[in-house]
Amino acid sequence: MDHAPGARDGAYGGTDAVGVSGPGTPDPRRHIPRTDRLLADPRLREAVARLGAVRVKAAVRQAQERARAGILPPGEVADAAVALLPRAASGLRPVVNATGVLLHTNLGRAALSPAARRAVWDAAGPTDVELDLRTGSRARRGRTALAALHDRVPAAGAVHVVNNGAAALVLAATALAAGREIVVSRGEMVEIGDGFRLPDLLASTGARLREVGTTNRTTAADYADALGPDTAFLLKVHPSNFKVTGFTRAADVADLVPLGVPVVVDIGSGLLAPHPLLPEEPDARTPLRAGAALVTASGDKLLGGPQCGLLLGREDTVRALSRHPLARALRVDKLTLAALEATLTGPAGPTAEALDADPAALTRRAERLAAGLAADGVDARAVPSTATVGGGGAPGVTLPSAALSLPERYAAALRTGADPVVGRLEAGRCLLDLRSVPEPDDARLADAVRSVPGR
Numbered sequence: 001m002d003h004a005p006g007a008r009d010g011a012y013g014g015t016d017a018v019g020v021s022g023p024g025t026p027d028p029r030r031h032i033p034r035t036d037r038l039l040a041d042p043r044l045r046e047a048v049a050r051l052g053a054v055r056v057k058a059a060v061r062q063a064q065e066r067a068r069a070g071i072l073p074p075g076e077v078a079d080a081a082v083a084l085l086p087r088a089a090s091g092l093r094p095v096v097n098a099t100g101v102l103l104h105t106n107l108g109r110a111a112l113s114p115a116a117r118r119a120v121w122d123a124a125g126p127t128d129v130e131l132d133l134r135t136g137s138r139a140r141r142g143r144t145a146l147a148a149l150h151d152r153v154p155a156a157g158a159v160h161v162v163n164n165g166a167a168a169l170v171l172a173a174t175a176l177a178a179g180r181e182i183v184v185s186r187g188e189m190v191e192i193g194d195g196f197r198l199p200d201l202l203a204s205t206g207a208r209l210r211e212v213g214t215t216n217r218t219t220a221a222d223y224a225d226a227l228g229p230d231t232a233f234l235l236k237v238h239p240s241n242f243k244v245t246g247f248t249r250a251a252d253v254a255d256l257v258p259l260g261v262p263v264v265v266d267i268g269s270g271l272l273a274p275h276p277l278l279p280e281e282p283d284a285r286t287p288l289r290a291g292a293a294l295v296t297a298s299g300d301k302l303l304g305g306p307q308c309g310l311l312l313g314r315e316d317t318v319r320a321l322s323r324h325p326l327a328r329a330l331r332v333d334k335l336t337l338a339a340l341e342a343t344l345t346g347p348a349g350p351t352a353e354a355l356d357a358d359p360a361a362l363t364r365r366a367e368r369l370a371a372g373l374a375a376d377g378v379d380a381r382a383v384p385s386t387a388t389v390g391g392g393g394a395p396g397v398t399l400p401s402a403a404l405s406l407p408e409r410y411a412a413a414l415r416t417g418a419d420p421v422v423g424r425l426e427a428g429r430c431l432l433d434l435r436s437v438p439e440p441d442d443a444r445l446a447d448a449v450r451s452v453p454g455r
């Protein structure tokens with residue numbers, strides 16, 4: 001929108017306001033500052049650079065309207081416009097995740113490491129994402145990120161990256177099984193959240209699902225019985241958000257590979273190698289070594305990277321996927337590639353640090369925070385707590401943790417504060433679990449608690 005001072009915007013200023021007052025009755029609304037004068041205010045000028053002229057002018061107009069309506073003194077229009085500005089150019093608010101759920105879907109799953117954030121910033125301008133600067137000719141998109149991924153999983157013959165875990169499965173099903181059959185256990189027909197069911201996702205590609213076994217038990221023989229000329233691949237899906245216990249049985253990849261049909265494994269969590277704290281969580285390396293043709297995973301779960309879908313597998317299989325026309329529709333942008341590479345090669349990020357945190361150190365942090373806040377009159381205490389990995393994986397696994405315990409009313413106050421903190425309610429108290437909070441954010445947490453009115 002063009003801004004022509006004194007023309008269109010002037011309609012909201014003093015000249016127009018004259019018309020609303022009768023002759024001889026001086027109207028204070030005549031003194032409402034005009035738009036061009038307001039936009040010269042240093043605070044609003046700075047805001048135009050940060051938020052754009054459209055949003056700043058909207059705030060200015062809203063403040064002028066209030067003054068015209070007589071509910072704001074004309075001298076306060078500039079201050080009111082500043083107060084009406086959006087906080088940032090994006091409505092996404094940074095929050096402190098004190099839920100104790102390390103990978104919280106509603107909070108955007110994994111938080112990026114400082115190195116990955118820096119990489120995103122650097123990649124935001126023009127980059128050589130598809131250009132070889134040495135020769136000046138076109139180069140493979142995201143080659144350094146793909147090489148970093150391959151380095152971390154040498155058991156794969158080739159790797160590819162798409163938009164998310166679901167996209168990785170859709171690409172595999174489309175490229176390898178459209179019009180044919182995918183054999184899958186009845187115990188692995190899972191809903192991944194918010195009504196999204198993997199069987200529906202797979203069927204949407206035109207592949208047919210051939211269900212075998214039962215909810216609790218499926219053997220290699222069940223898969224073998226279902227094989228036929230139409231079989232495209234056998235699919236193993238990790239039940240990443242629930243646990244079946246008791247009389248259960250599932251076939252191992254090593255038992256399925258000898259059946260002579262490609263085995264595709266959706267491990268979900270994105271662990272590249274086994275993790276000692278998560279013994280039941282599948283990793284990418286193990287099924288590949290057992291002979292799986294393809295492993296799919298998410299980038300923003302236990303890997304701790306940006307949202308993306310990893311495809312790791314046999315060279316011919318991965319090549320068929322990356323060259324399929326659908327791959328173009330599922331490709332990741334340069335920001336994702338940058339963050340993924342920095343996650344794979346850089347220092348440990350918040351997810352790995354939270355997973356590996358020493359419970360005694362978490363207790364010390366909780367005690368220090370509680371002591372500082374109690375000295376200021378806040379009803380704060382340090383309590384033991386249990387954290388979880390979350391929707392991103394490791395169902396049933398609990399991680400010993402420590403929390404700051406506050407009166408229940410703090411939960412809503414902290415969530416709606418200037419620097420939102422999301423905790424959880426437990427037994428009538430608001431708990432801020434420190435395992436999901438990076439230690440440098442402790443001061444942020446304390447400031448947020450102190451800013452809650454009333455003790």
Ligand SMILES: *Cc1c(COP(=O)(O)O)cnc(C)c1O
Binds near residue numbers: 164166192267268
């Ligand atoms: C999370 C998950 C998915 C979906 O991955 P997105 O990255 O959320 O698209 C698919 N399968 C399993 C087993 C999962 O855990």
